[in-house]
Amino acid sequence: MAADTVPAVETAARAASIREEFPILGIEAHGRRLAYLDNAATTQKPREVIDAIAGYYTTSNANVHRGVHLLSERATAAFEGARDDVAAYFGAAHRHEIIFTRNATEGINLVAQSWGGRHLAAGDEVLISAMEHHSNIVPWQLACERTGAVLKVVPIDDRGALDMEAFGRLLGPRTKIVAMTQLSNALGTVTPMAEIIRAAHDAGAVVLVDGAQAAYHLPVHVQALGADFYVATGHKLYGPTGIGVLYGREALLDAMPPYQGGGDMIASVTFEKSTWNTLPYKFEAGTPHIEGAVGLGAATRFIRRIGFDWIAAHEADLLAYATAAVSAVPGVRLVGTAPVKASIVSFVMDGVHPHDIGTVVDRMGVAIRTGHHCAQPVMARFGVPATARASLAMYNTREDIDQLVDALHDVRRVFA
């Protein structure tokens, strides 16, 4: 695997040069070098994404799909060009299988309501895992309330790995959909998604993959994976907030009713009856987040330029380094030690609440997340109210980790 073939020193030099492409990483935090380790919450944006958005507004801004003038043609070309970029990034068979949403959450809600409303009935089962983000729990609870379907939860073990035996037992003829994360935001666990999808398909269920975390750490090819639905969010892909992606297989999307009504999603409207536009527009009511899509398109090109061979190797090297360094701090215990992980080091420290850790390290220039990470069931599973979480991206370096570890020693000194 690529992770074993790229020397650490080479990846470090490249990471340092990539860091230069992110203007915000040059600022100081409380008078210190900024060590940004809250990437699972959102990533920073490279210059070319910022320039793409500014460029759109300075050369192309208009509404899409309706004007006949120059700027509207440019805006439409930029918006639809971004769809091509995103379709290529995720390996979709058709560009119209890419629906632009606000975020991953909206993608899941769209499927839970539109697909769920048509396909779920009393006694049917929806299968999720015990490490889902709230955004892949609550939409299914709402769908179950409306339809009488039952939510089933695959447990995780003490390391935070998915219990695949239990998954096999819980997957049955009543399972209509499996909705599962590819990479846990609270634990860093990478789930065996190809295996999950094969088993689900054998059982006659469709699969929604929550790729909000995975899509910027792992190469994703929805066709190779066999995903029926795949959701992701732009702001974690080094792109803007407010733009997300739902991939759906054409046949599934075609058979689903619209999610929201409005402009752009119709073919014709009379007061007696309206008919729906074709894919993807059936699911994109109203003026879309045009500059968001443009920024996301640029972000996917940026990531593909860097390449996942290098990204995965660099992040794996850095995760191993961070895991060893953080767990060597006295009193620190890692939460989430699954055998296959990416990006995330979640931890607690004896006698110190995560919020106090977060406040102290912030003053040392280190940005981490503290809290329940929108995964309260995960916190309950591990018996902690909250954790501190350092999460990596391609531009992080060992210097960031060293800065975090130094700051954690300061935390120890304050609360000794």
Place this chain on the structure above:
Amino acid sequence: MSDGLQELYQEVILDHNRRPRNFRVIAGGATQEGYNPLCGDRVLVSMAIDHGVVRDVAFEGQGCAIAKASASLMTEALKGLTVAEAQERFAQFQSMVTSAHDEPPADLGKLSVLAGVREFPTRVKCASLAWHAAKAVLDGAPAAPVSTE
């Protein structure tokens, strides 16, 4: 360590975090839960009020050092006050942790160690949680868990 951090995590606060005072539930007392769901801090404030006087105050729960120390210091500060005085103390405390004043009001005594919270806007909700729970009891309006988020 930066000056701001030293101001926030003063020795008194660290001490009350390690050894919270009146960490219990008053049997037969009026209680109010405080819960900040985003950060998970949870506190149960209980109070014995007799003839308009706060005879006893206690708290239980889990939270960060600021939330625990503030709750612990609050139990000491409110004990023995009349309900009206305790309500006034609540208002003074809120003013201290949210105001932009350079110096805390002089009459808050030991509570002044929490004035450093003003420099950490995201932590004001931690310092305020137990106080808002106490306020609900003092106002005679215990209800669903109060929140400061």
